Amino acid sequence: VRVDRRLGGSLIYEFGAYNALALVVLGGIGVQQASVGGDYSTTQDFAEVGLGLRWAVLAGLLDVGKGVVAAGLPILLHAGDAVVILAALAAVVGHSRSPFIHFAGGRGVSPGIGGLLAIAWPAALVGLPVFVVVLAATHISSIASLTASLVAAVGMVVVTFVWQLSPLYLAYAVAGTGLIWYFHADNIRRLLAGEERRFGGGPGRGPSAA
Numbered sequence: 001v002r003v004d005r006r007l008g009g010s011l012i013y014e015f016g017a018y019n020a021l022a023l024v025v026l027g028g029i030g031v032q033q034a035s036v037g038g039d040y041s042t043t044q045d046f047a048e049v050g051l052g053l054r055w056a057v058l059a060g061l062l063d064v065g066k067g068v069v070a071a072g073l074p075i076l077l078h079a080g081d082a083v084v085i086l087a088a089l090a091a092v093v094g095h096s097r098s099p100f101i102h103f104a105g106g107r108g109v110s111p112g113i114g115g116l117l118a119i120a121w122p123a124a125l126v127g128l129p130v131f132v133v134v135l136a137a138t139h140i141s142s143i144a145s146l147t148a149s150l151v152a153a154v155g156m157v158v159v160t161f162v163w164q165l166s167p168l169y170l171a172y173a174v175a176g177t178g179l180i181w182y183f184h185a186d187n188i189r190r191l192l193a194g195e196e197r198r199f200g201g202g203p204g205r206g207p208s209a210a
Helices: 002-017 020-026 042-048 053-076 081-096 109-138 141-162 168-183 185-193
Strands: none
Touching (some): 141 168, 168 185
């Protein structure tokens, strides 16, 4: 059983490592992967290569699907709470540190949302409108992602107590949010310097840029 679990965790990591943004870009649009940069942000990078919002939405949905499958499969198999949590986190890590693109990748937000949808859908639904509102207000994807991840984590804590889930899901709320913030480290540095990229525009003009 231990070998099977290790193999399962490895497979979930590899599954999460398939970056939907790179696949969509390379799969018939004619833009090389290198054009997108070392890391992948569904919203901002699609804007930078001029592919439009519909392709960003497609890639985002595919990446959300990775999280849904990663967490949903062990739930359906009754593999236990620990396995569900590890699978969900493995998909986030695989997405953000993909061996297929030199251990670069996204920020983990999309598969993180997918995992939440499978584990505690109310927490995900609370985070999604926060992302949309903050993105619309600031035009900065990283701020929207970081804010939404915190709100979703609080939602996960509330759902854990209301649904009387295992306390392990409290650790999942902390670990999942921590990973997303860790993978946003360079974004946070640019935000503090007032140089973060904007969706549909250039970098901010100093720390006071909205």
